[in-house]
Amino acid sequence: MIEIKNLTKIYKLSKKQQKEHKTKDTQKKAVDDLSLTVDRGEIFGLLGTNGAGKTTTLRCLATLLKPTSGSISIDGLDVCRDSEKVRAKISFLTNEIKMDPYFTPDYLFSFFGRLRGMDNSLVEARKKELFEYFGITDFKNKKVEELSTGMKQKVSIAVSLVHDPEIIIFDEPTNGLDIITARAVLDYLRMEKEQGKTVIVSTHVMSEAQKLCDRIAIIIDGRLAAMGTLEELEAQTQTSDLEDAFFEFYRQNVKEA
Amino acid sequence: MRGLKVVFNKEMRRVFREPKMLFSLFILPVILMIGMYALMGYLAQSMTQDIESHKSIVYVENMPEEISPYLDDFFSQAEMTVFDASADLDSMKEQVAQGNIDLIMIFPENFMEQVENYTEGSAVPDIQVFYNPSEDYSNEAWTRLNAALDGVLRPSLLEERIGDLGMLTIFTVNAQGGGEIIDEQRAAGQILSMLLPYLITILLFAGTMSLGTDTITGEKERGTMASMLVTPVRRSDIVLGKLLALTCMSMLSAVIYIVALVIAMPQALGTGNMAIGFTPSQVIMIIILMILLAFFYVSLVGLVAVLAKTMKEATTYISPLYIIVIVAGMITMLSTSGGHDTWEYVVPVYNVSLALGEIFTRELTVIHFVLTAGSTLVFSAILSGIIIKAFNSEHFMFNA
Numbered sequence: 001m002i003e004i005k006n007l008t009k010i011y012k013l014s015k016k017q018q019k020e021h022k023t024k025d026t027q028k029k030a031v032d033d034l035s036l037t038v039d040r041g042e043i044f045g046l047l048g049t050n051g052a053g054k055t056t057t058l059r060c061l062a063t064l065l066k067p068t069s070g071s072i073s074i075d076g077l078d079v080c081r082d083s084e085k086v087r088a089k090i091s092f093l094t095n096e097i098k099m100d101p102y103f104t105p106d107y108l109f110s111f112f113g114r115l116r117g118m119d120n121s122l123v124e125a126r127k128k129e130l131f132e133y134f135g136i137t138d139f140k141n142k143k144v145e146e147l148s149t150g151m152k153q154k155v156s157i158a159v160s161l162v163h164d165p166e167i168i169i170f171d172e173p174t175n176g177l178d179i180i181t182a183r184a185v186l187d188y189l190r191m192e193k194e195q196g197k198t199v200i201v202s203t204h205v206m207s208e209a210q211k212l213c214d215r216i217a218i219i220i221d222g223r224l225a226a227m228g229t230l231e232e233l234e235a236q237t238q239t240s241d242l243e244d245a246f247f248e249f250y251r252q253n254v255k256e257a
Numbered sequence: 258m259r260g261l262k263v264v265f266n267k268e269m270r271r272v273f274r275e276p277k278m279l280f281s282l283f284i285l286p287v288i289l290m291i292g293m294y295a296l297m298g299y300l301a302q303s304m305t306q307d308i309e310s311h312k313s314i315v316y317v318e319n320m321p322e323e324i325s326p327y328l329d330d331f332f333s334q335a336e337m338t339v340f341d342a343s344a345d346l347d348s349m350k351e352q353v354a355q356g357n358i359d360l361i362m363i364f365p366e367n368f369m370e371q372v373e374n375y376t377e378g379s380a381v382p383d384i385q386v387f388y389n390p391s392e393d394y395s396n397e398a399w400t401r402l403n404a405a406l407d408g409v410l411r412p413s414l415l416e417e418r419i420g421d422l423g424m425l426t427i428f429t430v431n432a433q434g435g436g437e438i439i440d441e442q443r444a445a446g447q448i449l450s451m452l453l454p455y456l457i458t459i460l461l462f463a464g465t466m467s468l469g470t471d472t473i474t475g476e477k478e479r480g481t482m483a484s485m486l487v488t489p490v491r492r493s494d495i496v497l498g499k500l501l502a503l504t505c506m507s508m509l510s511a512v513i514y515i516v517a518l519v520i521a522m523p524q525a526l527g528t529g530n531m532a533i534g535f536t537p538s539q540v541i542m543i544i545i546l547m548i549l550l551a552f553f554y555v556s557l558v559g560l561v562a563v564l565a566k567t568m569k570e571a572t573t574y575i576s577p578l579y580i581i582v583i584v585a586g587m588i589t590m591l592s593t594s595g596g597h598d599t600w601e602y603v604v605p606v607y608n609v610s611l612a613l614g615e616i617f618t619r620e621l622t623v624i625h626f627v628l629t630a631g632s633t634l635v636f637s638a639i640l641s642g643i644i645i646k647a648f649n650s651e652h653f654m655f656n657a
Binding site for chain 1: 259260263264267270271275476479480481483484485486487488489490491651654655
């Protein structure tokens with residue numbers, strides 16, 4: 001079980017960043033007092049516009065960023081104190097994490113397997129399975145720099161799953177993928193769920209969230225605007241699809257602000 | 258430790274599986290260096306040849322005919338122009354300054370009479386010579402003329418005056434030649450002790466610079482570092498794996514470079530063999546110091562690389578460091594041997610350069626060696642510790 005309690009993350013803004021964001025504030029509150037729990041074996045979606053704080057939340061979950069305040073625990077492990085143990089349990093994919101362009105998918109998969117302490121036969125078995133599932137086998141010996149965006153994304157996904165993680169945290173996993181591969185990724189996540197794995201995905205694609213997620217949290221300006229199953233969110237807003245529900249929540253929250 | 262080994266292997270593979278990297282790291286510097294020295298040797302040689310084959314342009318006034326046979330050697334390689342008192346001496350001097358005339362020689366009127374009629378206490382005739390020491394041709398003409406006047410003309414005139422030159426010579430020194438006894442190993446050691454410590458100190462750094470920024474800042478910038486940071490491997494394993502791989506590579510590139518230098522430079526420069534015999538303990542000390550210095554550089558570059566946000570920023574910070582390293586190496590090259598204070602052996606970079614020089618001349622004491630090695634190791638450990646701290650900081654790793 002994943003428990004996020006009162007998570008707040010504040011970034012300090014450098015002079016350059018202040019200019020970029022056209023603000024005079026020296027800091028930016030990316031996530032603001034966010035609390036939620038994700039149960040084992042469910043697919044949980046974070047839905048929000050760009051810059052809403054989804055990626056920051058997930059990076060905190062993945063132990064890459066430390067919360068400014070609040071706490072996150074994963075199966076009872078604190079992400080700050082037990083970060084190495086947490087990293088052993090999870091898989092984290094975000095578009096800012098890239099595969100080394102100078103190596104082949106084949107080598108990178110083995111490298112990350114070894115880095116996670118797996119023995120060679122297990123790595124090879126996982127490689128065969130995942131490379132075939134995501135259609136990587138054909139280009140597994142090409143250097144990453146020669147691959148297309150979609151191919152790279154497939155490799156990133158496969159590599160992130162090398163250790164058969166209990167918890168999968170994917171930040172916009174279908175970004176850059178063609179419709180067939182995107183479907184394959186979503187199917188894979190469903191398959192993992194059936195095997196009792198926990199999946200957290202962030203997305204701004206409504207249809208994806210609608211079809212995939214058991215529960216959805218809508219995040220607006222770093223704050224939790226709503227949380228529940230698709231049906232609950234629609235009922236709260238008296239709408240009949242997620243996109244309409246999202247706009248309703250967005251309208252309410254932005255108006256309040 | 259497991260992670261360290263895996264990261265180390267990946268870093269090594271990155272270089273050794275990439276022909277471009279291999280070439281730029283190990284082969285190109287050697288080609289450039291040998292080419293540069295070969296060119297320098299060729300230019301120096303052709304310059305000497307050019308000067309030697311040049312016919313000096315000489316202006317002469319009042320030269321007595323009797324003495325011209327004595328100066329045959331000189332005038333055979335000169336184009337002589339005779340002038341008289343009506344000529345404009347100042348404008349001729351101006352020509353010397355500009356390098357158009359190599360030498361002006363003015364004998365006093367009735368030079369021979371003055372020489373022949375000399376009596377004790379009368380004035381000694383003076384030959385005036387004008388030349389330009391900053392012009393190679395003029396300088397060479399002056400050297401040759403001087404040799405002819407001193408070595409041929411004066412002894413001949415003296416002999417005419419007093420008959421037996423032995424009267425004046427009293428004794429000679431090494432008239433048969435062959436007085437020089439050189440310990441070639443020590444002489445070679447002195448050239449090496451000046452050159453090699455300097456080269457080792459800067460070459461190790463040069464090998465580290467580009468690779469170090471690429472493997473740390475480059476990986477941060479490309480987003481590939483994060484892929485390692487989400488694995489359960491300890492950050493210290495990632496850092497040390499990278500630093501050790503870099504140390505090996507900068508050692509290797511420096512060793513290849515130095516071997517090439519010792520073999521190729523004498524040939525390129527056209528000088529004799531510079532081969533030198535080392536005792537096993539010397540070799541061990543040199544290797545230990547090189548490894549420690551390489552590790553120190555790697556930690557230094559690594560620290561800059563981890564603090565820098567972009568490759569451009571890293572390169573900007575590292576250039577001044579490179580200049581400091583070059584200066585530290587140069588100080589030891591220029592300083593005289595012996596008599597260094599103990600504190601000098603704990604100044605990073607400088608101490609290793611100093612100690613290496615003293616190994617070649619067999620002057621390094623055990624205490625100074627231990628101080629040098631120990632302090633370099635301590636500095637490196639401190640720097641590595643800071644890098645590991647930075648690797649744990651989201652600010653430096655993710656610009657957050």
